Amino acid sequence: MATVFSSSLLVDQKRRLVEVFPDSVRIQWNKWELRGLVVVSLVLQISLIFSGNRRKYIAKRRIRIFIWCAYLLADWIATVALGLLVDRLGNSVYSGSSSGNGNRKNVYGDLQLMAFWAPFLLLHLGGPDTITAYALADNELWLRHLLGLVVQTAAAVYITLLAWEDTLLSFLAIPMLLCGIIKYGERTWVLMSANREQFRDSVLADRDPGPSYAKFMEEFCLKEAEGYHVTAGQVEEGNSPGEDVENAIAISNRDGLILHMADYFFETLKFKRLFVDLILGFYPRDVSQSFFGKQDYDTAFEVIEVELGFAYDVFYTKAIIIHTPFGLFFRLITSFITLSVLLTFVSLRSDSHLYIDVMITYILLIGAILLEAYAAVSLVFSDWANLWFSQHASKIPLLSHLVSPIQSTQKGKRWSNSMYQYTLLDFCLNQKSSTFREISRFIPIHKRLENLWEKWESFLQLEHLDISPELKSFIFDHFKEKSVDTELELKNLFTCRGAVSLQAHKSYGMFKWTVDVEFDHSILIWHIATDLCYNMDKSKRDKDSTGKEIKPEWDDHMTYSKQLADYILYILVMCPFMLPIGIGMIRFRDTCAEALVFFEERSSVSKPEAYEMLGQVSTKVFPAKVKGDRSKSVLFEACKLAALLNEMSDTGKMWKMVGDVWVEILGYAASQCRGFDHAQQLEKGGELLTHVWLLMAHLGITEHFKIEEGHGRVKLAVT
Structure with a gap:
């Protein structure tokens, strides 16, 4: 200033x-x-x-x-x-x-x-x-x-x-x-x-030295010296997670319940620690899993919306003082x-x-x-005042008439409920006919100016898409099933990026090479392959007598896959700080360069024809063997993946598998992003990635829980 x-x-x-x-x-x-x-x-x-x-x-x-x-x-x-x-x-x-x-x-x-x-x-x-x-x-x-x-x-x-x-x-x-x-x-x-440092200090628990070890051992040795057989046993204490939630939250209306649960998780159980990458104890995990495991997707996402709204107010407004x-x-x-x-x-x-x-x-x-x-x-x-009204509505009858109108006014205005879409092949097709590219062929242009123009063209390429309730339900059901799967190790729940879904669909051996590479490499392969398969299958839709397209049974999973594929690419290109460190932008630019060369050699074809020609390229020889390590392009590796996907006999099962892979990729990206970076995106309308990150934490799919802690205190047993 x-x-x-x-x-x-x-x-x-x-x-x-x-x-x-x-x-x-x-x-x-x-x-x-x-x-x-x-x-x-x-x-x-x-x-x-x-x-x-x-x-x-x-x-x-x-x-x-x-x-x-x-x-x-x-x-x-x-x-x-x-x-x-x-x-x-x-x-x-x-x-x-x-x-x-x-x-x-x-x-x-x-x-x-x-x-x-x-x-x-x-x-x-x-x-x-x-x-x-x-x-x-x-x-x-x-x-x-x-x-x-x-x-x-x-x-x-x-x-x-x-x-x-x-x-x-x-x-x-x-x-x-x-x-x-x-x-x-x-x-x-x-x-x-x-401030990050001050906020971290404010959410730390009070210093807890625990039970006095010296005093305990003094009593232990004294009893042992008196001739008693002494053992140290665990004594369970406290209510079960379900009982604690029911006792703390006794709200008759649904909107009040959502507000109270969001406040309970954010403030009481200290889930706000996640924004500064602090560890939570076993008790918040058990309470959260108990609650979210019994909810439908709508309630779960609404609780998360309110929690993130509280976080936005804390970081960007005067809420913590007013x-x-x-x-x-x-x-x-x-x-x-x-x-x-x-x-x-x-x-x-x-x-x-x-x-x-x-x-x-x-x-x-x-x-x-x-x-x-x-x-x-x-x-x-x-929401802060709304929460207070809900808590005191039973004590002050007049407030009960004010709560419902206020809640209905606030509902639906907690985040943008949308996500950006970015398609690599569409970007390349549009760039092929760009006036700027035509001018740059004849007039030398500084590289920085060229990069700025490409960035601007990327912004123009972005599309805004509302997130459907069906997509939320699909994501929620996927992680909910994972959280209760006893065969999966905790580490695999938040570190897998497609392998678990491929194994569940018995296709891991065929597609292992697409998920065992670097994360940005995997994103680009699956994105382009999903886009190619989507356009091919979309063009094959049958029509009824009126000329209207008949949607097949697997259409929903195909739509979910396409939306998530385009969203994750937007994160890779526009918000790379939210993903693990890698060479994603290098791979993206090299892949775009190869796609431009391919499309410019076929400049007279339309967009559907360009997609069809790209899908017809033979990939019998693995592209990496031909190209070597000079270019990081993954264009034809993605074409090979698209060809393998199209060879699957059951299109419905194929799209269900692709959708599950994309949700796993989404979950991995969310869990690897630091809490501070998630908080940074709240001022831009919020990201689906951030909501998935908090959802996974509530379902116990995160590394931010200290699960080794015991549930009780040690007590001497004298016999």
Whole structure:
């Protein structure tokens, strides 16, 4: 964050730049510059409070770009405006310009009233409740914000003292300064609390030395010396996981149950530790498995949605402070002060001040109140408040009538419920006819520019797809079956990436070579093969008498396979940090290069014909033997896999196997991604990969459980 001193430098540099304009333009610029910055600062705050929380359930890039611009500009404009106030008040004092009635006025306007805007700029630097950090990296920079808090507060106090006069307006600046300090202090505190190191420390359990070993052995030896036969035995203690859940959660309606269970897992059982890669004990695992093992896919995914919503609020908003008694107290204080200042300002005589400055002051005061009101409404309609209403609805009858409308309003707005789709062969076919490629053949273009253009074309290639309930059910049933399969070792549950499904379908020997390679290698092979098989089988659909396509029984599994294949490739290309370290981008680029060569040699064919020709290429000789290690392309290895899949006699069983392989690949990718990287994707509308990661953890399919811990304490047995 820029400081006031750097802002003053910017002001000086800007003044030197505007000297190229006529005097009349410079005079008008100086007259309206500060006023414009203050109004724009308020507009940005309003934009952020309305849109900041919406990125949690909207995955469109345009809203992220808008919020990114508003988030960066908000701090910069408020800081520059404070710098201008310091500069103008300082010049006014040193030049001794003041009118006889005590109001400082010059070419810039009414400086005493403008000085009253400084607390509002400090208020704006505190930011809205719905967004404190644009990305997790902002939380890591909390010390910079702390320094900014000190410097900007000092600047606001300095401005107030420079403009101080024995008037009510000067005294009104003091409570508004208090509001600004509270808001900016809240933001700094939240950023510090959401910092990775601080968050990790906050979720660690209290130090537990355990039973006193020395005292136990002293008693053991004493009894043994007395002639007794002494043994150490385990004593079971505590309720079973099922009983504990039923006793803790006694909610009549389904929405209340989902909220309570999400809070129970996230806060009580500390599943939030997963976001900083900490280990959980055996008890949370048993409780979670007991609950999720009895639920349908819809309830399971809704609980996970609420949990991830809690995580988003913790990392990106002021939720961890505003949903506490101190936070509510601060909200009441700031709201009461702002409203009182507005009412007092209305009673002041305004004829001694410039009309435009008075109107801007009214706008700032009313805007501050509206921001507080919107924050209060958002607080009431949040899952945190909804949870509190559900807990106290039985004690306060009036709340029972409020719970249902609030829950129905919130339902369906916790994440985007969508995923991006990216197809390698479609990308290559579109790139083949790209105007940029045609130009680059004749005009040498820098490699960086070419890479940027390819990235842009990749963005244009992306498609957005809503996740169907059927796909969620397919994924949930797959992992639920795995979690109760006693023949599978725990390690195989989250480290397999297709082998278990191939073994279950008795096809491991035929397709072993596709899953025993590096992970990104396997993804590309299965992606292209799935795409080829999908287009071939889709073109073979029969039609009824009306010309409408008749969907075969295996159509659902074919659709699931295609959607997951395109989604995982999107993760590989656009979010490679979520996958294990590898040379995925090298393989992807080399494969695209080979596909482009193949398609350009057949430039006159249509897309279906291109797919058909690619599928007809003979792969009797393994492609790696022909190509060697120079190119990392896997195009024709994928063609070989597609040919083997098409040779399977039962198309339905083939697609069921391919679908299971893709769910395993999805699960492996989810489990290998660090919790911090999953949290990073929450501000982009959420990823299906993150929901699968948390689902697997709840079903016990993760390495984050310490399962060796005993269920009871040791007790002496004397005979």
